[in-house]
Amino acid sequence: MPQDLNTSRETKMANKATSKALTALISSNYEFDTATFEVKVVHSRDLKKAQTERIVSLFEENMFELLKDSSLGWNPKEKHKELFHPLSRYFIIQDDQKNIVAFVMFRFEHENDENLLYIYEIQVWSSIQSKGLGKRLMTDVELVAKHYSMEKVMLTVLQKNSRACSFYESLGFTMDSSSPDSGDTVAEDTSENPAIDYKILSKVVPID
Template sequence: MSVSSLVRKANKNIEASSAQLLNIVAALDFTTTFVDYLGQLRELGSKKEKDAIWMLFKENMQKLKSSFGWDPKSKMEELFNPMSRFLLIESDDQLIAFSMFRFESEEGEDVLYCYDLQIQRLQQRNGLGSFLIQALVAIATAWRMEKVVLTVFKANHSAIKFYEASGYDVRM
């Protein structure tokens, strides 16, 4: 798979640093509801953050039916890949939502690929998912990616409805 110069440039930490990406997200016009929740966009540094991300992912995804089955080792490798970027939303020093994404070339296009968008069950339907989608689109636009793409399990009916309502074309 050939990686374009845009994707290479975005993947260099010095080119698309956490601070630059955070500035893009901070410039979004969002309601003050999110001020308490907006954490920092950064490469993960602490075990506490990684554990919190893993626990939220596991809580939301372990029971979903997938043809891939539940393979924690491979999912951890995917989630914490060195190319992964994270947008974390915290409240009262607790992780309540995150998105993990990467800049990639997919079928000849430069894309921001959203691998995960996870929200604590009690925080769902409060606008956090829409905010995360907005943030991903803003980052993709700033780095001249052609689109934002993602995958969703067929069994995750609420997520499918959310992505369709957010304007995504969900193909089965």
């Protein structure tokens, strides 16, 4: 994941943006199957305890089986630090009972002289998957990236998560040059150095 944060004017400005300013860039509601969902963008520091618990629960529900035997591993303590890092932002999708049914966790970052909106997680509650919610979320993520002059939207995905891979590819994401398997060789599979089982995808943010 990118590490050298806040090293360009664009990322500095983006990281100073208020939740109100970010929320103003997107639709306040999504409508699917006669249901209306509230949408907003929040800083990790502004999440309430019940919201953080729901985010962790949703992540675990969707990702435990995929991650437990992967090279990325299952480390709840480290994941909690990542999810609620001070620079983490969230697209929060709530139903009419104020329950979080989907979220995107992202950060504005800078790596290799590129301004990035890096998506760390996009999770949708299983009962409302395949209804177009994920696609709508990604569209709004790109709007935010464009507004703040990010050059790419990037993310990491497990290769065995074929459903997610197909979803991102359908949206125009391709293998990024920073992906460990972007070349012709893949790491040798040993107990000390497990085979690379994830890839980094990116999508160039268009400039008008």
